[in-house]
Amino acid sequence: MTVAADRVNRWVWVGILILALLWLGPLPALSRTAFSAHMLLHLGVVALAAPVLALGLVRSGRRLRTGERFATAAVLIFSLEMLVVWGWHLPALHEAAARQVGIFVLQQLSFVVVGAAVWWLALSVRRRSELVVTLLGFALTLMHMTMLGVLLLLAPRLLYPAELCMGLFGFTELDDQRLGGVLMAAWGGGAYLLGGLVLGWRLISPGRAAEPTE
Template structure:
C-alpha cells in the first residue's frame, strides 16, 4: 500500500542516512588524509560516534521500538564505560600511531568506535521511550559522562604544549599546519563536535522526561 510504503521510508531514513555517512567517512578521501593528519583522523572519529551512530540508533529505535525500549539501565552504564575505555585507549600514543600506519589496526579502531558509539546512543534513545525512571536516568548519565570525558580529552589535545604522537613526525601533516597545530585542531574538533553532541543528546533526553507528565508525576511521589 502507498501509505504504508511512505511510512516505512519515513521510519528508515535515519538508518539510511547513517549508513551513507559511514560510507562517505570510510570510503571517501578521509582515510588517506588521516594517515598524515591528526585533524582528519579526528573528523572521521567524530563523524562515526557523534553523527553516524546517533542516526543509526534513531533508525533502529524506529524500526525495532520494542526491542530498543527493553534495553536495561545496565546496558547504558556499561556502554558509557566501554566508550570511555575505547576512546582513551585508541588515543594513547602507541595505539593511535599504530592505527595511523597499519590498515588492519585502523579497521579495528573504527569498528570499535562505531560499536561503542552505537551502544551508547541506542541505549540512551531506548531510555527516552521507556517508562522506567532508572532507565531514563541511566541514558542521561551515559550521554553526559561521555560528553565530559570527550571534553576532557579534547582539552588535553588542544592545550598540550607538544605533539603527543610519534606519528606527528613520521607522517606528513596537513601542509598548512605544524604537527602541534594539527593536533590542536583535532582537539578542537573533539571539543566542538564530540562534547557538544553528547551534551545536546543528554539535555534533549532530560527535557523529554521533564515534559512527560507521567514521569513528573512518578518523580513527585
C-alpha cells in the same frame, strides 16, 4: 511495505551513506598523516553516523529491552565507549591504527559499534529511572570527551609522531594536534551536550517520562 517502514529504511540508508562517505572518502588516507583528519573521521562516525543508525533501529521497533538490568547495561555501554575512545587515542594504539590497515579497520568498527550503542540506549529509554541513568551516562561522556579534547589542546608537546600530525591546512604538527583537540571538545562534547539537554527536557517535562502502568 508500510509508510513507517519506509521511513525507517531511509534513516538506516542515510546512516550507511554517511559511513560510506566517511570511510570511502579522503579522510581515511588523510588521517594517516593529519591528526585533525583522524578526529574529523572519528567524530563523523560516533556523533553523526551512529545516532542516525541508532534512530533507524529504534524506529524499526528494535529498542534496547533490558528491564531491571537497564542500569547494568547502561554502565557497560558507557564504560566501553569511554574505554574505546581513550584507548584508541593512546599514542601507541593511534600510531598502530594509522600505519596498519587491519588495526585501522578494527578501530573504525569499534567506534561505530560503541557510538551506535550509546545513542541506541538513549533513544530506547521510556521510564523516568532509565532517563536518569542515561542522562548521567551522557554527562560522563560529555566530560571525558571534553577532557580529552582539552588535554590535546593544552599539551605543550606532540603526543604522537610528527609524521602523523602534518596537518590539513598548513598547520604545524603541534597545531594539528591542537586542532584535533578543539574538534573533540567542541563537536564531540557538543553532540553529547545536545543529547543530554534533550534527555533532561524529557525528564522534567510532565508526562514525557512517566513509568509505564503495565
